[in-house]
Amino acid sequence: MDTQNEMKPYVIGLDLGGTNSVFGIVDSRGEIKATTAIKTQGFSNAEDYVSAAVEALRIVIDQVGGIAKIKAMGIGAPNGNYYNGTIEFAPNLKWAHDASIPLAKMFSEQLGGIPVGLTNDANAAAIGEMTYGVARGMKNFIMITLGTGVGSGIVVNGQLVYGHDGFAGELGHVIVRRENGRACGCGRNGCLEAYCSATGVARTAREFLTQTNEASLLRDLKPEEITSLDVSIAAEKGDELAKRIYDYTGEILGEACADFTAFSSPEAFIFFGGLVKAGDLIMNPIKRSYDQHVLKIFRGKAKFLISGLDGASAAVLGASAIGWEL
Amino acid sequence: MDTQNEMKPYVIGLDLGGTNSVFGIVDSRGEIKATTAIKTQGFSNAEDYVSAAVEALRIVIDQVGGIAKIKAMGIGAPNGNYYNGTIEFAPNLKWAHDASIPLAKMFSEQLGGIPVGLTNDANAAAIGEMTYGVARGMKNFIMITLGTGVGSGIVVNGQLVYGHDGFAGELGHVIVRRENGRACGCGRNGCLEAYCSATGVARTAREFLTQTNEASLLRDLKPEEITSLDVSIAAEKGDELAKRIYDYTGEILGEACADFTAFSSPEAFIFFGGLVKAGDLIMNPIKRSYDQHVLKIFRGKAKFLISGLDGASAAVLGASAIGWEL
Numbered sequence: 001m002d003t004q005n006e007m008k009p010y011v012i013g014l015d016l017g018g019t020n021s022v023f024g025i026v027d028s029r030g031e032i033k034a035t036t037a038i039k040t041q042g043f044s045n046a047e048d049y050v051s052a053a054v055e056a057l058r059i060v061i062d063q064v065g066g067i068a069k070i071k072a073m074g075i076g077a078p079n080g081n082y083y084n085g086t087i088e089f090a091p092n093l094k095w096a097h098d099a100s101i102p103l104a105k106m107f108s109e110q111l112g113g114i115p116v117g118l119t120n121d122a123n124a125a126a127i128g129e130m131t132y133g134v135a136r137g138m139k140n141f142i143m144i145t146l147g148t149g150v151g152s153g154i155v156v157n158g159q160l161v162y163g164h165d166g167f168a169g170e171l172g173h174v175i176v177r178r179e180n181g182r183a184c185g186c187g188r189n190g191c192l193e194a195y196c197s198a199t200g201v202a203r204t205a206r207e208f209l210t211q212t213n214e215a216s217l218l219r220d221l222k223p224e225e226i227t228s229l230d231v232s233i234a235a236e237k238g239d240e241l242a243k244r245i246y247d248y249t250g251e252i253l254g255e256a257c258a259d260f261t262a263f264s265s266p267e268a269f270i271f272f273g274g275l276v277k278a279g280d281l282i283m284n285p286i287k288r289s290y291d292q293h294v295l296k297i298f299r300g301k302a303k304f305l306i307s308g309l310d311g312a313s314a315a316v317l318g319a320s321a322i323g324w325e326l
Numbered sequence: 327m328d329t330q331n332e333m334k335p336y337v338i339g340l341d342l343g344g345t346n347s348v349f350g351i352v353d354s355r356g357e358i359k360a361t362t363a364i365k366t367q368g369f370s371n372a373e374d375y376v377s378a379a380v381e382a383l384r385i386v387i388d389q390v391g392g393i394a395k396i397k398a399m400g401i402g403a404p405n406g407n408y409y410n411g412t413i414e415f416a417p418n419l420k421w422a423h424d425a426s427i428p429l430a431k432m433f434s435e436q437l438g439g440i441p442v443g444l445t446n447d448a449n450a451a452a453i454g455e456m457t458y459g460v461a462r463g464m465k466n467f468i469m470i471t472l473g474t475g476v477g478s479g480i481v482v483n484g485q486l487v488y489g490h491d492g493f494a495g496e497l498g499h500v501i502v503r504r505e506n507g508r509a510c511g512c513g514r515n516g517c518l519e520a521y522c523s524a525t526g527v528a529r530t531a532r533e534f535l536t537q538t539n540e541a542s543l544l545r546d547l548k549p550e551e552i553t554s555l556d557v558s559i560a561a562e563k564g565d566e567l568a569k570r571i572y573d574y575t576g577e578i579l580g581e582a583c584a585d586f587t588a589f590s591s592p593e594a595f596i597f598f599g600g601l602v603k604a605g606d607l608i609m610n611p612i613k614r615s616y617d618q619h620v621l622k623i624f625r626g627k628a629k630f631l632i633s634g635l636d637g638a639s640a641a642v643l644g645a646s647a648i649g650w651e652l
Binding site for chain 2: 139140154156157159161162163164165166167168169170171173174175176177178179186187188255258259260261262263264265266267293295296297298301302
């Protein structure tokens with residue numbers, strides 16, 4: 001650890017979610033020294049949000065020795081733009097849905113001018129994985145987050161891919177079914193996210209239940225209330241239909257990863273998020289499908305890994321890792 | 327120009343094609359000072375090929391003032407691996423089809439130890455475009471070569487994307503049609519190359535001619551002899567069916583580019599190769615399809631450009647540009 005890190009041994013991470021904003025003060029080994037949180041919603045404008053956040057933050061900053069101990073802050077946020085440090089037209093944030101909010105600058109001004117960086121949550125996860133997780137030492141990998149949506153963070157030559165405008169890495173919106181594709185929240189059809197997110201898996205469950213009369217534990221539930229967690233529980237109990245839902249989901253993910261490899265030929269795909277808790281149930285079909293679909297010269301080369309970060313703190317760790325890069 | 331470049335003002339470029347190997351000695355502004363060529367085939371092993379190449383090269387090297395004036399050499403070759411400087415199992419090269427040939431090292435040894443770099447032809451084209459062409463100053467762009475096959479060179483953060491194994495950027499083998507996709511030379515079905523290469527366009531022509539009875543200038547030709555050049559000539563004469571062939575080709579390219587943007591959000595797509603000679607006939611459908619299919623946040627941002635390099639010398643220039651990077 002260099003002198004500067006000894007003097008400023010911590011970074012702040014902010015996982016800015018649709019419901020909660022979770023803050024952590026993190027050291028260079030990824031240990032969270034202090035945490036706090038506020039509700040994300042309930043503010044009429046961004047200024048009020050930042051004020052409330054900084055008020056909560058000051059308490060934990062004091063716990064670790066004051067702002068002089070903080071090197072920087074990183075924010076993982078929906079629709080975050082790394083180049084500008086802004087949140088742009090985030091549909092789920094009342095105080096940011098119709099504007100470009102210079103959130104990084106606002107936090108920096110309230111925190112004695114420390115550098116503040118911001119990117120979307122999946123990119124933050126990728127940086128976190130590279131800093132503290134299973135991607136340490138990797139120069140080329142792709143992080144895929146399987147949550148309510150499908151997100152991605154792409155690392156090429158050791159650097160996050162932000163693209164020309166700061167919005168690269170939207171692999172959840174690559175088209176995987178061009179004919180009769182499912183409607184996606186983005187307004188188009190056939191996106192990866194419409195099949196392989198938690199909601200996509202629930203949708204597959206409802207489709208499969210309608211298409212056959214096969215017995216399944218999932219028939220005990222109201223179709224509209226089935227979640228990906230229910231599918232996972234049923235599959236673990238040996239439910240054949242539930243297992244086929246994972247096979248179907250993994251098949252599509254494997255096909256998509258095969259195309260991603262033609263693009264950047266990563267050393268590894270790293271999966272993160274609720275769906276990954278199903279373990280081999282989802283990972284085995286992904287790998288099988290990938291090997292079947294990938295171009296011959298790439299076969300057998302890429303690793304398929306599950307995130308090495310603890311789920312509860314991963315988002316905060318990922319966000320904090322941006323701070324070390326500033 | 328720095329002192330070293332004044333002393334060593336030239337690089338050698340080698341465009342190693344299936345038929346001819348074309349060499350150029352190039353200055354830092356992309357001017358070709360001398361050229362020579364040998365046949366690529368007819369050698370039973372790689373040593374004989376390199377000896378013949380160096381024999382031809384020595385004459386032009388002497389013309390520009392001897393090997394002391396040469397900074398480095400760049401090679402664009404099929405199945406070229408940048409990391410190893412090898413050609414690996416190139417199916418169309420008799421002296422390299424069943425082995426990994428350390429071509430960069432072999433040339434370097436014969437040329438007084440100058441640095442020699444090697445990559446595939448599409449990557450070389452991308453580096454050439456960045457060094458001498460329309461991509462000067464761009465940090466994020468995608469080069470797509472539409473020739474006998476479909477190749478690509480991807481630049482992210484100002485660097486070529488070689489991936490973990492040196493083989494990244496195979497966008498011709500992204501799957502664009504998952505159901506009933508055309509068979510591709512790679513052994514899979516539905517690849518971009520099977521639709522949007524010169525041979526893909528000729529195939530589309532034969533399909534369209536079979537599917538309708540519509541009058542077309544292309545009916546004057548034997549179906550199996552139709553080439554993409556014939557389609558281009560017919561379209562320029564106003565042939566409606568020929569124009570629809572370009573619309574169809576451009577539609578698929580636009581869909582594919584929309585997916586590529588979700589990956590790396592490039593500032594520009596740059597097209598090169600025989601098909602591009604059709605100009606607006608192919609470029610307009612690509613742009614139209616892209617705008618229709620790309621995710622909303624990317625709409626209207628990317629440029630669609632035609633290569634700025636002279637077709638005849640572009641491959642040599644591209645290869646030579648690798649030399650400046652070494």
